[in-house]
Amino acid sequence: MKALITGGAGFIGSHLAERLLELGHEVAVLDDLSTGSIDNIAHLKAARHFSYVVDSVTSEPLLAEMIDRSEVVFHLAAAVGVKLIVERPVHTIETNVHGTEVVLKHANKKKKLVFIASTSEVYGKSADVPFREAADCVLGPSAKHRWAYACSKLIDEFLALAYWKEKKLPVIIVRLFNTVGPRQTGQYGMVLPTFVRQALAGDSITVFGDGTQSRSFTYVGDVVDALVALAAEPRAIGEVFNIGNRGEISIRDLAERVKTLAGSDSPIQLIPYDEAYEEGFEDMPRRVPDISKLRALIGYEPKVGLDEIIRRVIDRMREHEVPQNRTSRAAVP
Numbered sequence: 435m436k437a438l439i440t441g442g443a444g445f446i447g448s449h450l451a452e453r454l455l456e457l458g459h460e461v462a463v464l465d466d467l468s469t470g471s472i473d474n475i476a477h478l479k480a481a482r483h484f485s486y487v488v489d490s491v492t493s494e495p496l497l498a499e500m501i502d503r504s505e506v507v508f509h510l511a512a513a514v515g516v517k518l519i520v521e522r523p524v525h526t527i528e529t530n531v532h533g534t535e536v537v538l539k540h541a542n543k544k545k546k547l548v549f550i551a552s553t554s555e556v557y558g559k560s561a562d563v564p565f566r567e568a569a570d571c572v573l574g575p576s577a578k579h580r581w582a583y584a585c586s587k588l589i590d591e592f593l594a595l596a597y598w599k600e601k602k603l604p605v606i607i608v609r610l611f612n613t614v615g616p617r618q619t620g621q622y623g624m625v626l627p628t629f630v631r632q633a634l635a636g637d638s639i640t641v642f643g644d645g646t647q648s649r650s651f652t653y654v655g656d657v658v659d660a661l662v663a664l665a666a667e668p669r670a671i672g673e674v675f676n677i678g679n680r681g682e683i684s685i686r687d688l689a690e691r692v693k694t695l696a697g698s699d700s701p702i703q704l705i706p707y708d709e710a711y712e713e714g715f716e717d718m719p720r721r722v723p724d725i726s727k728l729r730a731l732i733g734y735e736p737k738v739g740l741d742e743i744i745r746r747v748i749d750r751m752r753e754h755e756v757p758q759n760r761t762s763r764a765a766v767p
């Protein structure tokens with residue numbers, strides 16, 4: 435297949451590009467490098483079926499041409515990361531809503547298959563765990579900026595499903611749960627790369643709140659496998675899927691696990707949410723996916739467990755980012 439990946443120089447997009455190329459597909463990337471990085475795709479540049487353009491999805495003539503040349507569009511370009519969302523709410527809403535709007539508009543001209551990358555954040559404060567795709571979304575008030583992200587992604591979902599219903603544009607919506615792995619940066623607030631960097635540098639590991647909140651982490655390779663399998667499944671069209679991993683861990687335990695696996699002496703420091711983000715910040719206590727829909731359709735089963743994920747992130751950061759540190763020892767097996 436000829437794939438266009440918007441946001442293809444980002445963390446997930448670059449892993450998807452890599453996997454598609456390995457499978458013999460053709461990949462074009464469109465990325466404005468706002469949160470992505472050329473380093474993420476540097477190793478792909480020499481591949482025969484790979485090309486990339488540094489520009490925004492809102493450059494419509496270019497986007498239209500790139501969509502025209504592709505058979506499937508993975509629309510991953512978005513403003514991501516809770517820190518970024520809280521700090522730059524206008525940018526988040528505009529990027530996520532307008533970007534998807536133009537991708538769908540141009541894909542519709544020749545009815546190209548479009549993947550919309552949504553998020554587990556849309557389940558918001560729901561306590562109905564594990565989260566099923568058909569369940570209610572429980573968001574907080576508009577005065578709390580965090581919810582702008584979930585809302586912007588929900589608008590993307592509504593618009594994509596409207597295109598499917600009204601214009602028969604083939605769309606597939608995926609709600610990604612906390613996706614982690616090598617190349618993810620902690621710069622925009624993601625917890626695992628942040629903890630690993632802190633542990634390797636011997637700095638305090640910053641656990642926000644009391645650390646009892648939990649998340650279910652999925653290896654990026656498992657996520658891209660699911661995307662590739664869905665692209666080949668006609669019954670996925672017009673549907674919404676959770677992509678995640680059922681295993682759940684509290685953030686406090688995650689900090690301990692990272693510390694152990696990195697062989698680090700870093701202290702674990704609790705930081706109130708108000709200080710970490712902004713006053714009145716609301717976090718969700720649990721976020722666990724129900725993956726039975728995805729399992730039933732494509733036989734999806736996540737393969738990489740959390741310890742292995744943490745090890746891979748540590749190895750990558752040791753090799754690429756952290757100068758020889760002060761306190762961390764060799765990894766504990």
Ligand code: UDP
Pocket residue numbers: 515516517555612623624625626628629640641642643647649685717
């Ligand atoms: N978190 C933390 N320390 C950090 C960054 C994040 O304790 O340095 C917490 C955050 O408050 C949340 C969880 O880790 O409860 C996951 O945060 P992340 O931003 O990775 O993803 P989210 O699930 O919030 O979208």
